[in-house]
Amino acid sequence: MTRSDTNVTLLAEQIKDGARLALPSENSGVPVAVVRALIARGARDLRLVGGPTGGFAIDLLVGAGCVASVEAAGVSLGPRGLAPRFCAAVEAGEIEMIDSTCPATHAGFVAGEKRLPFMAVRGVFGSDMLKNRSDWTFIDNPFPPHDPVVVVPAILPDVTALHAPLADEAGNVWVGNRRELKTMARAAKQVLVTVEKIHPGNLVKDSAMAPGLLTAPYIDLIALAPRGAAPTALPPDYGPDDAMLDSYANAAKTREGFDGWLADFLGPDGAA
Template sequence: MDSFCDLAALAAAIPDGATVAVPSAPFGVAMAATRELVRRPARGLRLVCVPTSSIQADALIGAGCVAAIETSAVSIGEYGTGPRFAAAAREGSVRILDATCPAIHAAIQAGMKGLPFIPLRGLLGSDLVAHRPDWKVIDNPFAPGDPVVVLPALRPDVALFHAPRADRHGNVFIGRSRDLVNMAQAARATAVTVEEVVDDDLLQDPERAGAVIPALYVERIALAPRGAWPLGLPGRYAPDDAALGRYAQAARTREGFASWLAAWLAAAPAAERT
């Protein structure tokens, strides 16, 4: 299938300035592909974190690849706030659209349904709404006197994630990480890295087909064993806590981040197999 390519070509299919939807850790974060975006280097990306991000968004921000980020959090797990994200907030160098998890999920679901907007409970009185002019409050048309927040649909240019496997037809197995299905359907194009490519047709097995994203949504697939490292992949490998801790420590300063970045870019993909 012509959707198969190498990591550099997959990253090249995500143009500068693109709106890129990425999943939360540990549900298939495409870190090996992220490194190729940094290596290029990509510029002006508009990240949509579905609904939060970890080292992926933080490293992309630190490397100067990001113009704007919509997220409900950037956290390196138990190591706390993403340090480069926090620095960007202080400096005002990246446009931050603070959200809340179900709002991003709902806007993605509106995108996959082709809806213009979607209502969501809660939110009223939160400063999130005050700082999001794109979020509106309407009166429930079916029961007046009931204010409801409405959110514009999200149609990202690209959904980028990592999955356990693809078959040679380009179908991608995602297990129960169902948010990836919504992201792929909402996005105009989907780029996926996988641990392995298998010969059998994933859609022909009725017992597993429900956990598969059909090839029609998937434009690019690249092989990337341990491609979520240092984050984990459910059922395959756990997050590398020591590596995440080293990142969180190094990224506290601009200089520390720069040396971490140099080492990360120099690491051959083979290093991720250890």
């Protein structure tokens, strides 16, 4: 049964060390408040899956020493360039990078959502991806034109964590048109959500809101966390905090700069 009477720290405690944790792409409901709580707790050996890419949140977790591996189609700070702590960790062999593509990641989540063992994708042949992904293979299409297609395994996260604009008292979460969040959630064993606000009543009964809902049976815990995606954006509620993201991109170029920025981010007691 969905609970919405918890706080971010207690919610983050559900994410155990070593968990396979799926996180949305930037501007798609990144649960920064949860990431902050994980770092404050000293989480370790997380196996992150981008949905399908990653950015600030993944870089922050890698820099804080919380990560064993990252599976994603890419990790960057967008217009601010490369994700510095992620790049440094990969180059130093401190984390495993499991390279993917956006269509392959989406296909893996769809297979997980439907509890299928795999999903077929195109567009991989001719690249080096198959050399680096021993868990990807190809089969002959059983239908005309009987051409080969790549198959990728289902992605079944231990936890999908996300931030959304709204939940209701019945435990439904409104994610709007971000349908990939529904797929990532339905593929996971456990779904943890932070939200901007709690709406009285049951949004399933609202015909305008119901199509954008991730319904309560798929959700385990909800915590209220206003501006819980900041400094990343949560459209349409708020845009990115450009000044804060700029300061992070500059500071994180060095280990010392990152450590100082992170200490300020966590606060004097390292609290989330």
